[in-house]
Amino acid sequence: MMGGYSTLATLMGAYPEVGIFRRFGALNTRNLLYLQAEVTSLEKQLIDLEKADLESGHPDRSIYSCDWRTLAEPIEVVGRDETQWKLFLRLREKLYEYNTALLEQVQMSKLNLPNLRDLDFLVRYMKTPSMGNVYLLGPDSDIWENPDLPDLISLNPKQSDNWVSRAVTVVVAGWLHRFVGRIFKKPKDQKHMPHTVSYSYVGLERISRLLMTTVASTLPVVSIIVLYSVSNMSKRLGLMGLFTALFSLVLGLLTNGKPIEIFSATAAFAAVQVVFISTNKSS
Numbered sequence: 001m002m003g004g005y006s007t008l009a010t011l012m013g014a015y016p017e018v019g020i021f022r023r024f025g026a027l028n029t030r031n032l033l034y035l036q037a038e039v040t041s042l043e044k045q046l047i048d049l050e051k052a053d054l055e056s057g058h059p060d061r062s063i064y065s066c067d068w069r070t071l072a073e074p075i076e077v078v079g080r081d082e083t084q085w086k087l088f089l090r091l092r093e094k095l096y097e098y099n100t101a102l103l104e105q106v107q108m109s110k111l112n113l114p115n116l117r118d119l120d121f122l123v124r125y126m127k128t129p130s131m132g133n134v135y136l137l138g139p140d141s142d143i144w145e146n147p148d149l150p151d152l153i154s155l156n157p158k159q160s161d162n163w164v165s166r167a168v169t170v171v172v173a174g175w176l177h178r179f180v181g182r183i184f185k186k187p188k189d190q191k192h193m194p195h196t197v198s199y200s201y202v203g204l205e206r207i208s209r210l211l212m213t214t215v216a217s218t219l220p221v222v223s224i225i226v227l228y229s230v231s232n233m234s235k236r237l238g239l240m241g242l243f244t245a246l247f248s249l250v251l252g253l254l255t256n257g258k259p260i261e262i263f264s265a266t267a268a269f270a271a272v273q274v275v276f277i278s279t280n281k282s283s
Contacts, residue, residue, distance in 0.1 A: 003134040011125065011132060012155070018122045019155035020114045022143060026151075028105050035098040042091040049084040056081075114154035119144060216250050219243070220269060224276055236277055244270045 012019035053061040061081055064071040072085050123144050126134040135141070223243040230236050248266040251257055257265070 003132050004136065007132050007134050008126070008136075011122075016156035017115065017118050017154060017158050018125075020119055020122060020144060020152055021155075022148070022151050023108050023111065023153045024151070025108075028101070028108070032098070032101055032105060035094065035101055039091065039094050039098050042087065042094060046084070046087055046091060049087060053081065053084055108153065111153040112157045113149065114152050115157050118154065118158065119147065119152070219247055219250060220272065223247075223273060227273065227276060233277075240270070240273045240277065243273065 050065060053064045056062055058081075060070050064084060125132040126144065223239075226239055226243075227236055230239060244266060247269045248262060251262045251265055255262075
């Protein structure tokens, strides 16, 4: 059975990470530019009217700028003109529309791009008969298959702290499913994702962090072992510089530490190596 918007909405409602939509950045920006032009035009008209009323010599119109009641309250008086207030009411509506659109654009600009793995799953879900089998017939049918990536947003993108963590998570998921999951793990959500095995993102992230922490923590031990096995002092100093640079690189790639934090940790690591070299030399 072929699915449509209802099938797609059911999936996105249950799994917000695949709730991927266009932000229509260019159109929203064009709308802001047009609204800005309209507000600017009304502002200029208002300034001209204020000047004309002030210089009119009429007892009421000449005090519009300092008496709101006289400006706003409609009274049948010869020579009185309500154009300025009516224009300001139009300007107020247009200004509210402009401010609302501007704030909405600011909020949308803060939304994250979708996870490419989630986007790939959404496309496969739509095209696979045993899964969603979703086919849209309108001009929006290829939004996800041929996407303008910078113009896409996700309701709840699952993003790791850094690109290394994301890559490790993807690799862990592939290995886990290839060697264990496809044998022991069964689809749990036949309603929203039929014939699809899902894994906890938190669990995968925890495994990837564990692997990266293990790799990072072995570097100091490896450096000490290598330095111990080298007797030539010049080579030791060169290796110390190499390990120090490598340690700093690993911290930069695997963590979200600030530069000062990475510098402090690297300095401490270098100090440990210096102490080891000096102690080993004296012995």
